[in-house]
Amino acid sequence: MPSTAMMSLLAVVCVMCVEECVCFPNGSVVISCGNMMPVHPPFTASTSSPPFTLSTSSATYRPGEVITVTVEVVKNSSMEFQGFLLQARSWQGQALLWPIGKFRGINTSLFTAVHCNNMENSTVSQASVAKKKKVQLTWEAPSNSYYGDIFFSASLVQDYTTFWVQLNSSTLSLESSGNSAAGAFSSSTLIFISLLSLCVHC
Numbered sequence: 001m002p003s004t005a006m007m008s009l010l011a012v013v014c015v016m017c018v019e020e021c022v023c024f025p026n027g028s029v030v031i032s033c034g035n036m037m038p039v040h041p042p043f044t045a046s047t048s049s050p051p052f053t054l055s056t057s058s059a060t061y062r063p064g065e066v067i068t069v070t071v072e073v074v075k076n077s078s079m080e081f082q083g084f085l086l087q088a089r090s091w092q093g094q095a096l097l098w099p100i101g102k103f104r105g106i107n108t109s110l111f112t113a114v115h116c117n118n119m120e121n122s123t124v125s126q127a128s129v130a131k132k133k134k135v136q137l138t139w140e141a142p143s144n145s146y147y148g149d150i151f152f153s154a155s156l157v158q159d160y161t162t163f164w165v166q167l168n169s170s171t172l173s174l175e176s177s178g179n180s181a182a183g184a185f186s187s188s189t190l191i192f193i194s195l196l197s198l199c200v201h202c
């Protein structure tokens with residue numbers, strides 16, 4: 001296929017998934033909210049221990065509460081990442097394929113607000129492939145108690161061929177009443193895996 005035709009095809013594919021995906025500026029990598037499998041056959045998610053941590057400002061949450069979420073490379077690592085996707089999920093609704101809550105005050109010069117499943121600002125991605133060691137976002141819990149215990153989940157892209165998908169934070173348990181034990185829960189709990197997807201080569 002001539003390369004111009006290929007470029008047009010890629011452009012069309014990119015436009016088609018623009019609702020769900022965030023394309024890097026050069027169009028070579030896409031992160032989507034949808035399924036878990038990388039789309040590009042040669043490259044699959046890294047199985048090595050993720051060189052990142054995903055931590056939260058609290059180990060509990062109440063409906064409507066605002067939580068700070070931090071994704072950063074492990075201490076003393078020379079690693080940097082170009083892309084990421086971050087959202088909150090419910091343990092009660094593990095089968096749910098959509099995020100809960102929404103991010104607040106998204107600085108659009110740094111981040112892209114992603115409206116997964118038509119839920120505005122429920123997910124955040126990068127605004128550029130500038131190399132990063134840390135991103136910090138503010139998230140607002142749903143206003144009801146329906147979702148029970150929750151966790152955050154992140155996918156991270158180091159470069160075109162190397163990425164980690166479905167990394168889970170520790171659980172934030174729902175505090176149904178009373179005062180929050182405004183804790184200094186910032187333990188850089190090692191990341192686990194959750195439900196986000198990366199399609200490479202869109």
Ligand SMILES: *[C@@H]1O[C@H](CO)[C@@H](O)[C@H](O)[C@H]1NC(C)=O
Nearest residue numbers: 053073074075076077078188
């Ligand atoms: C990181 O590097 C500093 C200075 O080299 C060292 O003091 C510290 O112990 C290192 N931390 C870890 C977790 O390796």
Ligand SMILES: *[C@@H]1O[C@H](CO)[C@@H](O)[C@H](O)[C@H]1NC(C)=O
Nearest residue numbers: 102105106107108113120121
């Ligand atoms: C979503 O985030 C954008 C960018 O920060 C903001 O302008 C918009 O008001 C937000 N929408 C909602 C529903 O929070």
Ligand SMILES: *[C@@H]1O[C@H](CO)[C@@H](O)[C@H](O)[C@H]1NC(C)=O
Nearest residue numbers: 105106107108109110111127
């Ligand atoms: C958004 O991020 C840019 C780049 O880091 C910074 O210059 C700007 O002050 C930030 N805006 C807000 C409202 O924090």
Ligand SMILES: *[C@@H]1O[C@H](CO)[C@@H](O)[C@H](O)[C@H]1NC(C)=O
Nearest residue numbers: 024026027028082129159160
């Ligand atoms: C696209 O950008 C990424 C990140 O900067 C880079 O790793 C990759 O090589 C680029 N791909 C092409 C085809 O330019």
Ligand SMILES: *[C@@H]1O[C@H](CO)[C@@H](O)[C@H](O)[C@H]1NC(C)=O
Nearest residue numbers: 094166167168192193194195
């Ligand atoms: C992260 O959470 C998802 C959703 O429950 C689960 O499928 C996945 O196995 C979790 N990852 C790890 C490493 O436990």
